Amino acid sequence: xxxxxxxxxxxxxxxxxLDVPVDASIADFERKEVDKxxxxxxxxxxxxxxxxxxxxxxxxxxxxxxxxxxxxxxxTTLKRLEEFAGSIKEGEWxxxxxxxxxxxxxxxxxxxxxxxxxxxTGAYVPIHYKDKVENLFGDNDLQVAIDIxxxxxxxxxxxxxxxxxxxDALIMKRFGVDLKGIEFDTMIAAHLISPNARSxxxxxxxxxxxxxxxxxxxxxxxxxRNQITMDQVDLADITFYAAEDADVVIELTEIFLEELKKQNxxxxxxxxxxxxxPALIDMQFHGIFVDRNYLLSRSKEIGIKLDALEKQIIDLAxxxxxxxxxxxxxxxxxxxxxxxMVKKRSTAEAVLKKLKEYHExxxxxxxxxxxxxxxxxxxxxxxxxxxxxxxxVHSSFNQTMTATGRxxxxxxxxxxxxxxxxxxxxxxxxxxxxxxxxxxxxxDYSQVELRVMAHLSKDEALIQALKDGEDIHTFTxxxxxxVKEGQEVLPDMRRIAKIVNFGIMYGAGSFRLSQELGIPAAxxxxxxxxxxxxxxxxxxxxxxxxxxxxxxxxxxxxxxxTRAVWDSDSQNQVRRDAAERxxxxxxxxxxxxxxxxxxxxxxxxxxxxxxxxxxxxxxIHDELLLEVHNDEIDYVKDMVIKHMKNAIELDVPxxxxxxxxxxxxxxx
DNA sequence: AACATCACG
DNA sequence: ACGTACGTGATGTTT
Numbered sequence: 098x099x100x101x102x103x104x105x106x107x108x109x110x111x112x113x114x115l116d117v118p119v120d121a122s123i124a125d126f127e128r129k130e131v132d133k134x135x136x137x138x139x140x141x142x143x144x145x146x147x148x149x150x151x152x153x154x155x156x157x158x159x160x161x162x163x164x165x166x167x168x169x170x171x172x173t174t175l176k177r178l179e180e181f182a183g184s185i186k187e188g189e190w191x192x193x194x195x196x197x198x199x200x201x202x203x204x205x206x207x208x209x210x211x212x213x214x215x216x217x218t219g220a221y222v223p224i225h226y227k228d229k230v231e232n233l234f235g236d237n238d239l240q241v242a243i244d245i246x247x248x249x250x251x252x253x254x255x256x257x258x259x260x261x262x263x264x265d266a267l268i269m270k271r272f273g274v275d276l277k278g279i280e281f282d283t284m285i286a287a288h289l290i291s292p293n294a295r296s297x298x299x300x301x302x303x304x305x306x307x308x309x310x311x312x313x314x315x316x317x318x319x320x321x322r323n324q325i326t327m328d329q330v331d332l333a334d335i336t337f338y339a340a341e342d343a344d345v346v347i348e349l350t351e352i353f354l355e356e357l358k359k360q361n362x363x364x365x366x367x368x369x370x371x372x373x374x375p376a377l378i379d380m381q382f383h384g385i386f387v388d389r390n391y392l393l394s395r396s397k398e399i400g401i402k403l404d405a406l407e408k409q410i411i412d413l414a415x416x417x418x419x420x421x422x423x424x425x426x427x428x429x430x431x432x433x434x435x436x437x438m439v440k441k442r443s444t445a446e447a448v449l450k451k452l453k454e455y456h457e458x459x460x461x462x463x464x465x466x467x468x469x470x471x472x473x474x475x476x477x478x479x480x481x482x483x484x485x486x487x488x489x490v491h492s493s494f495n496q497t498m499t500a501t502g503r504x505x506x507x508x509x510x511x512x513x514x515x516x517x518x519x520x521x522x523x524x525x526x527x528x529x530x531x532x533x534x535x536x537x538x539x540x541d542y543s544q545v546e547l548r549v550m551a552h553l554s555k556d557e558a559l560i561q562a563l564k565d566g567e568d569i570h571t572f573t574x575x576x577x578x579x580v581k582e583g584q585e586v587l588p589d590m591r592r593i594a595k596i597v598n599f600g601i602m603y604g605a606g607s608f609r610l611s612q613e614l615g616i617p618a619a620x621x622x623x624x625x626x627x628x629x630x631x632x633x634x635x636x637x638x639x640x641x642x643x644x645x646x647x648x649x650x651x652x653x654x655x656x657x658x659t660r661a662v663w664d665s666d667s668q669n670q671v672r673r674d675a676a677e678r679x680x681x682x683x684x685x686x687x688x689x690x691x692x693x694x695x696x697x698x699x700x701x702x703x704x705x706x707x708x709x710x711x712x713x714x715x716x717i718h719d720e721l722l723l724e725v726h727n728d729e730i731d732y733v734k735d736m737v738i739k740h741m742k743n744a745i746e747l748d749v750p751x752x753x754x755x756x757x758x759x760x761x762x763x764x765x
Numbered sequence: 766a767a768c769a770t771c772a773c774g
Numbered sequence: 775a776c777g778t779a780c781g782t783g784a785t786g787t788t789t
Contacts (some may be wrong), residue, residue, distance in 0.1 A: 424769095474784060512772095
């Protein structure tokens with residue numbers, strides 16, 4: 098019986114993870130030609146997370162979900178709305194969810210509010226719906242509802258939970274409500290419990306953890322070209338859908354709360370991820386000023402260069418073709434021009450660079466790609482992201498997109514703005530303070546991951562060098578090239594050492610290192626051996642980590658965030674090696690992410706407590722960007738450095754570089 | 766939807 | 775013979 102339940106559960110979860118219909122049979126999996134190893138990995142993850150104890154039973158049995166018929170409250174009069182607001186008790190969970198007209202919280206209109214205080218209950222406060230003929234609460238339904246709900250939403254003694262509550266908080270903030278008492282987020286909790294999963298959408302969580310199939314949003318708004326917005330949905334339909342969301346969230350909150358405590362993750366969850374939310378909400382709300390005219394004029398310049406390059410390339414190729422098509426390019430390079438294939442039919446940068454000695458086309462292609470990327474990924478799209486009302490760009494800061502605990506940014510991604518070439522770096526001139534009263538301050542950790550690795554590995558040589566304030570790449574150069582006292586470390590030696598330092602942290606082998614350095618693999622192998630000879634603690638850390646992950650099937654950061662890694666005992670060496678590299682890197686990358694998260698929390702609190710005008714605007718993994726008011730520069734600069742340095746005490750000093758300027762270009 | 770490529774830390 | 779360094783997101787092509 099238990100086995101059969103588990104089989105059903107496992108099959109259901111697989112259907113979610115692989116996006117096949119919920120009522121799929123094994124035959125459907127076969128038709129989809131699902132990678133067997135991928136399936137295996139998913140099962141192993143399920144096993145690991147405790148959702149699945151055993152795999153067995155009748156795999157072809159239909160998947161059953163719990164049937165629940167619920168009556169949810171539809172609030173349609175002023176009296177009932179007031180009663181509802183008055184009934185919310187301090188100290189008891191309130192799940193909050195908005196129905197809106199857009200996935201973008203900086204433009205979304207509120208269609209309705211839903212709440213739940215207890216499993217199997219929920220209430221919906223409608224604002225807009227199809228065929229609405231009269232106001233329900235007063236002259237302006239939205240304003241009246243906000244006025245009545247505000248004391249509840251802004252009461253920090255009423256603990257709030259939600260699914261991606263940052264989204265709802267941002268919208269409320271736009272409508273003058275400062276959501277307080279945010280204590281839980283089911284999306285963040287689900288991610289912390291299982292950070293390798295692909296999706297943390299509420300309907301998936303409900304199916305996985307509650308065995309309950311929610312009403313699909315498509316049933317209400319359709320999909321594709323005929324999709325409508327939530328304000329065009331019938332009141333009867335929207336009520337169940339909306340209240341169900343809040344209901345499922347409150348039920349999941351209980352479950353996740355227990356699970357976090359059981360896994361000893363609750364303190365991390367609350368003190369890092371939840372406490373970070375106010376900082377992220379404010380960063381996203383405040384946005385970043387982007388100089389539209391500058392980008393427009395740069396785009397024009399690049400566009401002209403691009404046209405010229407295109408003509409040159411077509412000329413040289415001797416035929417028209419789509420330069421952006423790697424397939425067509427491969428035909429020209431490898432079939433027509435008979436250039437040697439370095440790696441299958443790849444035309445990636447590393448390959449084209451090697452082909453430049455045979456023909457002048459590859460180098461032109463690379464130039465074209467650089468400029469094309471610059472124009473189509475940065476110069477042209479960035480202005481499109483400027484919010485018409487705020488005149489700023491409100492990039493999304495995502496807490497649940499990485500397996501290591503880093504943040505990510507999207508729409509637009511502000512964590513990959515160019516810096517490595519001058520052409521690209523100039524994009525940063527457009528990312529600036531909005532007025533002369535403010536400046537951009539950039540503060541970045543100096544080699545933070547290397548310092549974290551020193552701490553985690555307790556490598557004596559590395560720790561001592563960092564304590565002595567040595568230039569760490571020069572120090573490594575001395576070690577791997579056996580530079581004697583008084584002898585000079587040549588610039589090229591330092592360059593190589595820098596690449597080696599990074600390569601080691603990622604678990605690079607001699608092949609990759611030789612590629613990066615442009616040297617024979619045998620030489621790269623010697624360098625790696627020399628490195629581990631000098632840094633014995635690091636060698637030991639890697640040996641220990643591999644043993645640990647084989648035993649525990651997971652690794653963790655300094656503060657206890659975990660990541661399941663289940664291929665460390667794979668028969669397949671490629672997969673096993675990959676798993677070991679992940680296991681080695683995650684504690685390093687993840688701990689560095691924790692440092693900057695703590696710093697952000699402290700900096701945001703400091704700015705607020707002191708009523709400063711300066712604001713955090715961006716995080717780029719080891720760098721923080723602030724828009725600082727001219728009157729506050731001295732205080733903010735010292736304060737930011739202080740909090741960054743003191744975020745987590747390591748066995749080595751933590752250094753922070755800091756700079757100031759009218760734009761990110763000058764500040765970095 | 767998957768793949769290839771390339772931008773960042 | 776094969777594959778070969780961690781973590782992301784956006785874009786364009788191909789299916």
